[in-house]
Amino acid sequence: MLEISVIGLGLVLMLADLFVPAERRRFIGYAAIAALGVLLVTSLSGNGSCGQFGTAFGGMFVNDSLSLFFKQLFIVAAILVLFMAAEFSDKLAAGSVAEYYSLIVFALAGMLFAASANDFTMLFVSIELITITFYVLVSFQRSKLASLEAGVKYLILGALSSSFMVFGIALIWGTTGELNFTKLANFLYQNPDVATSQIFLLGVLLVLVGLGFKIAAFPFQIWAPDVYQGAPTPTTAFLAIGSKAAGFVLLLRVLFTAVPSVTAHWANLLIVISAITILYGNLCAIPQRNIKRLLGYSSIAHAGYLLLGVAALSASGQSALMYYLAGYVFTVMAAFFVITLVIRHLATEDISGLAGLNQRSPLLAATLTIAMVSLAGIPPLAGFFGKFLLFKAVIEAAQTTHNHGYYCLAFTALIGVIISLYYYFGVIRAIYWSKDPEDLSPIELSAPAKLSIWVCLAGMFWIGVFPNTVLTMTNLAAAALGK
Amino acid sequence: MSILTYIAGWPLLAALALVVVPRNYRVIIRAIAVLATFISAVLAIKMFCGYNCATPDADGYRFVQQIPWVESLGISYHVGVDGLNVGLILMGAIVAFAAALCSFEIQSREKEFYILLLVMTGGILGAFASLDLFFFYFLHELALVPTFIMIGVWGRGEKKNYATFQITLYLSIGALIALIGLIALYLQCGANTFDIPKIIRYVHDENHPLALTVQNFIFPLLLFGFGILVSLWPFHSWAPLGYGVAPSPTAMLHAGVLKKFGLYGLIRIALPLLPQAAQSWAHFLALLCVGNILYVGWVAMRQKDLNLLIGNSSVAHMGFIFLGIASLNLIGVTGAVLIMIAHGFLAALTFALSGYIYKQTGTLEISALGGLCRKLPFIGTALLMAAMAGCGLPGFANFVGEATVFFGAWKMFPAITIIALWGALVIGGIYMTRAIRNVLHGPLPEKWNSLADANLWRKLPYALLIVSLLIFGFVPKLLTEKINPDAQKIVAMATGNVIAASETSAPAVNFVAQNK
Numbered sequence: 001m002l003e004i005s006v007i008g009l010g011l012v013l014m015l016a017d018l019f020v021p022a023e024r025r026r027f028i029g030y031a032a033i034a035a036l037g038v039l040l041v042t043s044l045s046g047n048g049s050c051g052q053f054g055t056a057f058g059g060m061f062v063n064d065s066l067s068l069f070f071k072q073l074f075i076v077a078a079i080l081v082l083f084m085a086a087e088f089s090d091k092l093a094a095g096s097v098a099e100y101y102s103l104i105v106f107a108l109a110g111m112l113f114a115a116s117a118n119d120f121t122m123l124f125v126s127i128e129l130i131t132i133t134f135y136v137l138v139s140f141q142r143s144k145l146a147s148l149e150a151g152v153k154y155l156i157l158g159a160l161s162s163s164f165m166v167f168g169i170a171l172i173w174g175t176t177g178e179l180n181f182t183k184l185a186n187f188l189y190q191n192p193d194v195a196t197s198q199i200f201l202l203g204v205l206l207v208l209v210g211l212g213f214k215i216a217a218f219p220f221q222i223w224a225p226d227v228y229q230g231a232p233t234p235t236t237a238f239l240a241i242g243s244k245a246a247g248f249v250l251l252l253r254v255l256f257t258a259v260p261s262v263t264a265h266w267a268n269l270l271i272v273i274s275a276i277t278i279l280y281g282n283l284c285a286i287p288q289r290n291i292k293r294l295l296g297y298s299s300i301a302h303a304g305y306l307l308l309g310v311a312a313l314s315a316s317g318q319s320a321l322m323y324y325l326a327g328y329v330f331t332v333m334a335a336f337f338v339i340t341l342v343i344r345h346l347a348t349e350d351i352s353g354l355a356g357l358n359q360r361s362p363l364l365a366a367t368l369t370i371a372m373v374s375l376a377g378i379p380p381l382a383g384f385f386g387k388f389l390l391f392k393a394v395i396e397a398a399q400t401t402h403n404h405g406y407y408c409l410a411f412t413a414l415i416g417v418i419i420s421l422y423y424y425f426g427v428i429r430a431i432y433w434s435k436d437p438e439d440l441s442p443i444e445l446s447a448p449a450k451l452s453i454w455v456c457l458a459g460m461f462w463i464g465v466f467p468n469t470v471l472t473m474t475n476l477a478a479a480a481l482g483k
Numbered sequence: 484m485s486i487l488t489y490i491a492g493w494p495l496l497a498a499l500a501l502v503v504v505p506r507n508y509r510v511i512i513r514a515i516a517v518l519a520t521f522i523s524a525v526l527a528i529k530m531f532c533g534y535n536c537a538t539p540d541a542d543g544y545r546f547v548q549q550i551p552w553v554e555s556l557g558i559s560y561h562v563g564v565d566g567l568n569v570g571l572i573l574m575g576a577i578v579a580f581a582a583a584l585c586s587f588e589i590q591s592r593e594k595e596f597y598i599l600l601l602v603m604t605g606g607i608l609g610a611f612a613s614l615d616l617f618f619f620y621f622l623h624e625l626a627l628v629p630t631f632i633m634i635g636v637w638g639r640g641e642k643k644n645y646a647t648f649q650i651t652l653y654l655s656i657g658a659l660i661a662l663i664g665l666i667a668l669y670l671q672c673g674a675n676t677f678d679i680p681k682i683i684r685y686v687h688d689e690n691h692p693l694a695l696t697v698q699n700f701i702f703p704l705l706l707f708g709f710g711i712l713v714s715l716w717p718f719h720s721w722a723p724l725g726y727g728v729a730p731s732p733t734a735m736l737h738a739g740v741l742k743k744f745g746l747y748g749l750i751r752i753a754l755p756l757l758p759q760a761a762q763s764w765a766h767f768l769a770l771l772c773v774g775n776i777l778y779v780g781w782v783a784m785r786q787k788d789l790n791l792l793i794g795n796s797s798v799a800h801m802g803f804i805f806l807g808i809a810s811l812n813l814i815g816v817t818g819a820v821l822i823m824i825a826h827g828f829l830a831a832l833t834f835a836l837s838g839y840i841y842k843q844t845g846t847l848e849i850s851a852l853g854g855l856c857r858k859l860p861f862i863g864t865a866l867l868m869a870a871m872a873g874c875g876l877p878g879f880a881n882f883v884g885e886a887t888v889f890f891g892a893w894k895m896f897p898a899i900t901i902i903a904l905w906g907a908l909v910i911g912g913i914y915m916t917r918a919i920r921n922v923l924h925g926p927l928p929e930k931w932n933s934l935a936d937a938n939l940w941r942k943l944p945y946a947l948l949i950v951s952l953l954i955f956g957f958v959p960k961l962l963t964e965k966i967n968p969d970a971q972k973i974v975a976m977a978t979g980n981v982i983a984a985s986e987t988s989a990p991a992v993n994f995v996a997q998n999k
Contacts, residue, residue, distance in 0.1 A: 378628050379621045392666045399670055414659045421655060433636055467553050
């Protein structure tokens with residue numbers, strides 16, 4: 001099974017730490033990448049256990065096209081993060097690099113479990129596996145105060161949201177006696193009075209609070225900018241994609257598999273949350289000068305865009321959400337990769353540090369520009385087609401349900417997109433058109449770093465210009481959810 | 484492969500090629516850009532000349548090419564021309580070539596500038612050729628974003644940042660409102676395709692007309708979305724300021740070509756698909772035109788800066804096109820398309836000339852200039868001709884278009900037509916002649932004694948644009964014979980009575996055409 005191999009890989013990495021001499025630790029990372037690459041290929045070709053659809057462990061664990069899509073997404077993200085970590089390794093405390101790799105792999109295992117979770121126990125375990133590894137990953141630069149501070153913040157808020165979630169799960173269990181998503185849906189179908197009981201609804205709401213924390217949706221977004229800023233850059237990247245995507249897959253499962261009858265009544269709640277998240281993220285991003293903090297706020301805004309797909313309550317909305325996530329992986333990875341490489345040797349993470357980048361390394365400058373343009377949603381890049389699908393899903397929902405809230409949501413999202421143009425272009429302007437700094441030394445790129453940057457670039461263009469393949473996958477995945 | 488793919492494809496390909504050319508090879512960079520736009524212009528002329536011989540497909544489009552792209556959504560790469568866009572593509576390609584020639588005024592970061600210019604050219608030519616709603620929007624957006632960057636980086640004057648900010652905000656909002664309208668249209672018509680001919684056939688032939696409430700909801704989205712892109716009064720304030728600070732090649736391409744996208748979208752998409760809403764909104768649109776023609780005309784009279792004057796006059800000209808569209812009859816729509824083409828050449832010409840004067844003198848304050856005709860005989864004469872074309876003097880393509888629009892609009896809105904006529908002839912005449920007098924004639928200030936007229940190579944773009952204006956001014960039949968049949972189809976779909984339109988209006992247009 002995929003998950004077992006990943007956990008095994010994590011353990012092997014930890015053990016390898018004992019036997020591999022310190023100066024060759026970088027290769028542990030490449031070995032891990034190679035191993036994950038093999039797993040990715042087997043999962044894509046459909047020969048591995050992922051390809052066999054069905055349930056296991058009494059229905060706790062499900063393999064379907066939805067879990068397959070997200071697992072591939074997580075593995076791609078983890079591979080890119082490992083590349084990034086290998087570049088970042090000289091900033092980590094000596095001797096702990098292999099630990100860092102293995103923690104990333106463990107977090108990946110948690111995400112893979114999340115993709116297959118079909119039970120509230122499984123949901124909780126996978127969330128905890130992700131969150132707890134991230135506590136360590138966030139505070140990994142032990143000598144850096146900001147990193148420790150970020151770790152503590154993440155720990156406190158993460159623990160708080162976990163406790164809400166456990167409480168919610170307990171309430172659901174108490175009122176219905178079911179933990180399995182499929183069985184719960186059946187139970188609610190047969191006992192509609194339970195579905196409207198206050199205690200049960202409170203339970204569902206508390207679970208959503210916990211998931212809202214993972215995806216950094218309003219009003220559970222407070223931690224995101226601080227943690228994004230303080231954490232080591234590869235961790236931030238993994239947090240922005242892996243952790244967020246895991247939150248979304250669980251959200252999809254809970255809302256559309258476990259409690260579809262409740263979700264149908266909560267359209268307005270989701271619309272409001274999505275709208276506020278978009279506005280909050282975009283408005284707060286405007287004055288930011290720290291590039292990682294800026295991306296932290298932008299990631300809140302993107303959580304809002306992704307919630308558009310959830311709020312639409314339709315298969316096309318879910319498909320659009322997954323499509324957007326697929327494009328988002330490559331875009332955000334490209335951005336953080338450049339940030340890792342550029343500010344590796346700088347004391348500051350200020351946007352002005354990017355000045356003169358186009359002379360120091362044209363490739364990195366172009367990559368960051370394209371990533372920003374894609375985040376802003378401009379053709380022909382991944383972000384445009386994703387936003388197009390999301391808008392389409394929301395307007396479709398407005399027309400089928402005659403709920404005018406959807407039109408308001410579409411216009412709010414539109415305003416958000418326009419605001420975001422301002423700060424994304426601010427980054428581009430800093431790269432190309434700020435006053436030349438004194439330091440114009442070229443930035444050396446290692447071969448693996450170049451390779452992964454080209455992969456990200458290819459991904460952004462491929463998903464933006466040839467949407468067919470990914471769209472087929474996301475449509476299948478959304479269909480699996482609707483069953 | 485259709486010739487249209489090459490027309491839009493060469494500039495994009497050249498933009499890609501420029502990415503790998505080192506930035507020090509300035510001559511090569513410039514040569515590639517000029518060559519690529521030249522090839523597109525030649526191909527566009529070839530396409531225009533071969534238009535009558537090409538065989539139309541079932542929907543009446545020629546040079547058609549279709550490649551499926553996203554089958555599950557019904558998106559395909561589908562290009563083709565009919566009478567409505569054949570002239571626009573020709574105009575766009577010629578203006579793009581002229582803009583590339585005029586780009587010598589850019590002295591810093593040439594590589595980036597030419598890449599953006601080529602992306603803009605390829606995007607807008609592709610958008611005009613596109614018969615698929617998705618690509619129609621996608622390629623326009625591809626052309627729009629470089630505009631902002633070019634104004635923000637290579638713009639001139641103190642108000643640069645403010646103007647960039649304003650134009651970005653206005654045009655992004657306009658484009659996104661139009662996007663929402665287009666998506667709503669796609670979803671509501673239920674044909675599950677983005678293919679424009681298929682949607683039109685589905686709505687008309689197979690009788691799935693959109694409900695009136697739906698039409699009345701979508702039409703304003705398209706009208707105001709596209710309207711903002713075309714500087715429809717009262718959403719026009721970005722235009723004069725934006726053009727005032729823009730580098731002249733950008734202003735040429737945007738005011739000349741890109742801006743026509745919204746008008747083209749209204750004619751191509753909104754009129755045939757939302758006929759009842761178009762009829763009920765036509766009066767309102769006609770009233771807004773008065774704002775464009777009269778109000779902005781007055782504003783233009785008060786301008787002290789040559790570029791702001793040209794920008795305002797260009798906004799005022801949009802009013803005539805809107806009036807032609809609002810009249811919803813064959814003559815009006817034909818006239819609207821004619822002005823779109825004529826104004827494209829004219830706007831490009833005036834902005835190119837003002838760019839030359841700015842380059843030479845460093846100012847566009849009308850009061851600081853004077854007597855320039857003595858030092859710059861060629862540029863001065865060209866500016867005079869442009870001004871005359873702008874006030875609608877017979878002999879230039881603009882006259883044909885404006886006269887046709889007035890003929891068409893008279894039936895529907897006599898009062899507004901009178902106001903518009905007055906605005907065109909009197910107000911336009913006043914500000915144009917006043918500008919000419921102050922800039923070209925009178926005493927020559929001492930400091931301008933060192934000015935040099937354009938050399939032969941520099942004269943080429945201006946000559947090209949003037950010749951185009953004159954050709955279509957003297958032989959408007961080249962355009963009207965192509966526009967007429969397709970405008971008639973659009974009008975028939977927009978008004979719902981096929982016979983009446985064809986019998987009454989066709990002779991009138993011929994009459995107009997023969998009298999020029």
